[in-house]
Amino acid sequence: MNLRQQTVSQMLSETVAKYPQRPAVRWADGCWSYVEFDREITKMAKGFLSLGLTIGSHAALWTEPSPRAVAAFFALQRIGAVVILLNTCLKGGEIEKQLTCSDAEYVILEGEEKAQSFLEACRSGREASFAEGELCLGQTVRVKTVLLSRLTDEPAWAQPMPAPDPNAVAMMLFTSGTTSANYKVVCSSGAQLASSGRMKADDMRMTEEDVVCCALPMFHTFCINCNLLASAAAGACLILPPDRHSETTLTYIETYRCTILTAVPSVYLTLIARPDLRPERVASLRCGIVGGAYCSPEQFRTIEGKLGMTLLPGLGQSEVIAGVTIASPEESLEVRSNTLGHFVDRLEGRIVGHEVPMGEGDTQAGEIQVRGPMVMLGYYENGKVVSAVDEDGWLHTGDLGWQDAAGNIHYAGRIKDIIIRGGENIMPSEIEAxxxxxxxxxxxxAVGIPDDHYGEVPCICIVPGSGAALSEAQVRSAMCQRLAAFKVPKFILFFSKFPYTNTGKINCKKVAAIARQTILGSAQ
Incomplete structure (x- = not known):
């Protein structure tokens, strides 16, 4: 279960040596072969070094996936800097908090236009300005700024490249589940990142012949592992659309004959809902991973059927670098659509405590816990990396599930989402199913609503399909037939649409807040 002691840059160098002339990165009006990509990375790395960045420098990257941004990620890995991936959807105070709690020394932006967009985002509720390559934000943040567009000429850097420690912190990610009031900063090593890339490439049976469509934001671990690192590990070609609109994604899949598409469920569902989706436009797709949010068995089968690809389910979180679970492409559709697959390689898993009855029989859901070399180094707090595992090395994921006889994991939801009605534990996912x-x-x-008698009662929030006629009585009847009486929601609310996070997940906190305001407000 030991990691190969190799940095991301060393992993990429091996790929460059194997496939120097294979296409590495392709975009609308250009393409780099692997040897050209490596040359661009080296030039950018020298540029960073000449500006004062070096091993251990904390460099925040605020960008969407683009050729220069991808090269910058690998260049920062080459010099041993710590890459901090900022959420490009954040504003003023939120950006300030992320820069502060990660101890960012530099902010790296694509060019003048993106720099102005970043400055405007910073100014939302804060005083912000650029002055001589420095960002001044609020009362406390002073960081140097680097524009990638200005790193056009290779600097005369005569000194040797740094030799980063593969076990040192190489990347910081902010957990997608945290609010701006309490960010958690996940730290991963270079060896973990390199191993993750090889593992995700193997999960999808990726080779140098594959063409990977990037349809995820760069600040998400899903994008880094399954797009950037997996492509680099396998020698595949990474396709970079200019945006993540479904029309653009479909066009790029068709134009570049993409073979792999990895995305959150909402991206897939939006894609298959397009009226211009035809089988011949996606005929090149063969495999991809769906994750980041719940995907029902029915949705899973519909996505796979309409796109004609082998879809792999998985459970992931930023704290576990290569994900928690994954299914194999060789598994049946029944297994892939109804489970999350098995625990990933190099990860020991167990399900303990928090027993919650799931449906009929004796099936019990407990917390999914994991340990092994692919678990993060820890959270970054007050200038230190603080371990988040228990005394026996187990990471408590906060996810609930159960394991069947074949070793496959079935997802049951988050511990914090459990609805406790009069002492009875109810999983929202069971109601939703x-x-x-x-x-x-x-x-x-399904969300919990405060109740004077039971403490909490379930409420089901529903977005009807386009043109569908659906009544509260019909919904209640369906649930009464399949759920124990105490699990049947007391309240049924219809929404025109749900709020979503910037990573494509349903914003459950906002849905719950709207439901509680609607019900408790009308009751008062």
Whole structure:
């Protein structure tokens, strides 16, 4: 279970040596072969060094996936800097908090236009300015700024490249589940990142012949592992569309004959809902991973059927670098659509405590816990990396699930989302599963509503399908037939649409807040 002691840059160098003339990165009006990509990375690395960045420098990258941004990620890895991936959807105070809690020394931006966009985002509720390559934000943040567009000429850097420690912190990510009030900064090593790339490439059976369509934001671990690192590990070609609109994604899949598409469920669902989706436009697709949010068995089968690809389910979180679970492409559709697959290689897993009855029989859901070399180094707090595992090395994921006889994991939800009605534990996912196969329902979320008698009662929030006629009585009847009486939601609310996070997940906190305000407000 030991990691190969290799940095991301060393992993890429091996790929460059194997496939120097294979296409590495392709975009609308250009392409780098692997040897050209490596040359661009080296030039950019020398540019960073000449500006004062070096081993251990904390460099925040605020960008969407683009050729220069991808090269910058690998260049920072080459010099041993710590890459901090900023959420490009954040504003003023949120950006300030992320820069502060990660001890960022530099902010790296693509060019003048992106720099102005970043400055405007910073100014939302804060005083912000650029002055001589420095960003001044609020009362406390002073960081140097680097524009990638100005690193056009290779500097005369005569000194040797640094030799980063593969076990040192190489990347910082902010957990997608945290609010701006309490960020958690996940630290990963170069060896973990390199191993993750090789593992995700192997999971998808990726080779140098594959063409990977990037349809994820760069600040998400899903993008880094399954797009950037996996492509580099396998020698595949990474395709970079200019945006993540479904029309653009579909066009790039068709134009560049993409073979792999990895995305959150909402991206897939938006893609297959397009009226201009035809089988011949996606005929090149063969494999991809769906993750980042819940995907019902019915949605899974519909996505796979309409796109004609082998879809792999997985459970992931930023704290576990290569993900928690994954299914194999060789598994049956029944297994892939109904489970999250098995625990990933180099990871020991178990399910303990928090026993929650799931449906009929004796099936019990408990917390998914993991340990092994692919678990993060720890959280970055007050200038130090603080371990987040227990005394026996187990990371408590906060996810609930159960394991079947074949070793496959079935997802049951988050511990914090459990609805406790009069002492009875209810999993929202079990309520949602009753309705997920109904063609009249686009999506649904179960949330807890405070109750004077029971403490909390379930409420089901529903977005009907386009043109669908659906009544509260019909919904209640369907649930009464399949759920124990105490699990049947007391309240049923219909939404025109759900709020989403910037990573494509349903914003459950906002859905719950709207539901509680609607119900408790009307009750008062």
């Amino acid at each position: 009753v309705l997920s196969g109904d063609a009249r329902i686009s999506c649904c979320k």
